[in-house]
Amino acid sequence: MKMSRSKPTFNLMLLGKTGVGKSATGNTLVNRKHAFKPSNQMLSCTKEPQLECGEFGHYIIKVVDTPGLQDTNIDMDVTVGDVSNSMALLPDGFDAFLLVMRYGERCTKEVIEVISALRASFGEVFAKEYCIIVMTHGENFDMEDEEDQTKTFDDYCKDIEGPPELLSLLVDCEYRTVLFYNKSKARREESVNRLLELVQTMKHRSHRYNSEVFAKFASERDTYVISLKLPQLIAPIQEKLSFLKEYLEKAMEESNANTDLKVKERAQELLNTIEEESKGTSLMDGLKNEVKQIIKTLENLPSERQQRQNMLKKLNSLVETIKNPPSTTGIIAYGLLRRLYTATGCLCMVGAFVAPPLAIAGVASFVAAKKFDNDYSEAVTLYKEEERDYATALSEINKIKEMMGKRK
Ligand SMILES: Nc1nc2c(ncn2[C@@H]2O[C@H](COP(=O)(O)OP(=O)(O)O)[C@@H](O)[C@H]2O)c(=O)[nH]1
């Protein structure tokens, strides 16, 4: 079809669930019956985006029909890919996105998913600046309306009831809604006229939504896609993380420098996987920090092992002391010896006046007495502690040892 270049052009993209009437709306817009194939012709239903052009009065209308978003479990990776392909068909960008719904259709979970997916794909400007809601099967509205002829479609939209996602979309797109009569020859033109009026009144007329605008919302899109897939993405990472944690728990006793190195490599690989999967979003920061901490711990393992060995040695000797407390006889013997040394020291010091070398023996005896003094008081303390339950003390120490075996 030949297009006159001077005519103003409207670039439109049809979006929405499969079967709501996107292709039929596209045909109405380009004014050709079979430009876009209806979805009930299964073999030829829209799988790839399709661009068709038509003329309407003084205008040229270019329409991109998109593959219908799946009815359930929208795969956002596919959706975003489809959207990019659809954008590529009209590099000039789009004046409006037509979110197609079927008049009277209940706003199901799937419809809500479609709304969320589109808002996330195109960014915040989608609803506010570019979205128009097209409701097909307009004749159903007229039939319902027969009793109350005064109620217009706009009145119906203002009173529409539904989930908050639908209502907030209506508010954000300032109730830009059009009723389409794809099956009524007489009223098709009216639908297109109303739509073009709306597109013209939209603030951004000089600024189309093109791939540059699309690129601006890439990180929001990534965050949304990843947040949807987070449980599946995290499961294998968690598994690898628990292996690393288990290793660290036993690392003090069983591992060696060689396996440490291998495990550190695995931890580093896991960190890289997380970095890749999170695509620069902060959604997996918690996991990332855990792995970083594990890598740090693995690096410090040799010195920690040494420290632990020293600590264990100390604990073992403590256990021995507790197991073998000094006997009463031992303590009495200590006391006697101390007194003996002190007495000898005194005697030697007195004797030193007669024979000076005895002074040395005297000092030595005092030193020995002092040492015994210390040992004696330590022994007495321990002896007193004997009153305590040594078994409890032992189990306490064993607990500490056990805790040192594990790592936090
Ligand atoms: N009665 C009526 N049927 C419509 C209207 N719009 C679309 N349809 C029918 O709805 C079915 C699905 O439409 P289609 O354009 O293939 O949906 P798509 O999957 O969104 O592209 C087809 O049988 C269309 O003929 C409409 O305004 N009125």
Ligand SMILES: [Mg+2]
């Ligand atoms: Mg279709």
